[in-house]
Amino acid sequence: MREPFIRNHQYNVIKKQAGILQHALGTVADLKILESVKYTTESKIMEMFPGATAEQKQMLETVSTLRTKEDFAKYLRDLEAYLTEFPAITAKQIQKLFPKNKKLKLPDLAAIDYRYVTYLSWIDIASNKLFIVYPVNGQFVGVEGRYNPTNKKNYCFVCNRFEELALFSAITKKRPAGTSPDYYKAVGNYMCAKSHDCNKNITDTTALEKFIDAVMG
Incomplete structure (x- = not known):
């Protein structure tokens, strides 16, 4: 029986490292350099899975x-069978995370391939809001904030890749002692305009x- 053990972001690391090795094999002639790249590739993949079983280790190590x-295509394709899905969540559970949004518009949950989801998010164009759902210590948390597209490319603070960005800013729930009821502080950063x-x-x-x-406190 196949037991899923690879999270989406870990699979992305494997893809990245496999791509580096594949490129080296096609462009580098020096055998010592190639052996170094193979070793580095395998090491960076394996360090993500300190608790891997002997079978899982053997499967991952074949990258070298x-x-x-x-x-390479078959290696990555075979690993897809071991991807863990984003925890199951229902529309009602999501609505409870955002109780103040009585007319919350949800994405088509049935159309999402949860194997490739690290965080669930969607945009409400009518209100210019971005909603994020993420599991923390076995419990879902919901973060909402203003979503302002920049129409420019730069590095996303979440994935650190050069993509088209939007400014996402949310009001933190942390409130220092002694502050007035009107106190609020926004936490913002630039992230990919498309969560996909x-x-x-x-x-x-x-x-x-x-x-x-920082937002949830």
């Missing part, structure tokens, strides 16, 4: 034995989790 374009691209690129969840923590 790949030679052809077809080999961001989920396809993300290789580390640290920046996203820090942002969510």
